[in-house]
Amino acid sequence: MDWRGIDRGVVEWAYGLGLPTNAVAGVTHLATKGGIWLLLGVAFTVFGRGLTRRTGAALLTGLALHFVLLETFLKNAVARPRPCVTLGIALRDGLVDPATFSFPSGHAAASFLGAWIIGARFPRRRLPLLAVAALTAASRVVLGAHYPTDVLGGAVFGLGVVLVRVFALRARRPTAPDDSARPRSQPEHAAGHAPPR
Numbered sequence: 001m002d003w004r005g006i007d008r009g010v011v012e013w014a015y016g017l018g019l020p021t022n023a024v025a026g027v028t029h030l031a032t033k034g035g036i037w038l039l040l041g042v043a044f045t046v047f048g049r050g051l052t053r054r055t056g057a058a059l060l061t062g063l064a065l066h067f068v069l070l071e072t073f074l075k076n077a078v079a080r081p082r083p084c085v086t087l088g089i090a091l092r093d094g095l096v097d098p099a100t101f102s103f104p105s106g107h108a109a110a111s112f113l114g115a116w117i118i119g120a121r122f123p124r125r126r127l128p129l130l131a132v133a134a135l136t137a138a139s140r141v142v143l144g145a146h147y148p149t150d151v152l153g154g155a156v157f158g159l160g161v162v163l164v165r166v167f168a169l170r171a172r173r174p175t176a177p178d179d180s181a182r183p184r185s186q187p188e189h190a191a192g193h194a195p196p197r
Helices: 003-015 021-047 050-078 106-121 121-140 148-172
Strands: none
Touching: 003 050, 003 121, 003 148, 021 050, 021 121, 050 106, 050 148, 106 121, 106 148, 121 148
16 A cells, blocks of 8 residues: 555645635644643642542643653654645644654644543543644645654654553552452351350
């Protein structure tokens, strides 16, 4: 299957839909530099208590990993040019340098990471949060900033960070003692007391 051809075709189709640029850019900027997810992480950590505070700390940790591993290392290692460069179309996101690399999408990674972590704390908000993440990812294609495989890679990366965090927490959680190893209390009649009638 020609993934490159599909990638290019989807970008050209989405770019040519004629959607209002300001509205699409408004959606995409929700996650620029961490955006709303970073703000929620700070708010939960500073003002929250108990599980909400731990959710904020987990979100901030995930975003830090996203910045170090994805934005600093992975993008430069893959070094994929953005579709606005390879397809010769105008980049409609004024906050992005077209010379920076495309794979994977940092916006998609931060959005899906944030949606999964916050959705675990507030299950009734999970679907709306994932919808916001999906719209943010789609907006990157419409603006000519990313290919579909870029946003898919970002979403997988964001979910991967969440899973690593979950497994790390479970590994640190103390295991419950084995009930079979506990000494059983002797019945009263075994200690010389007659059982009640």
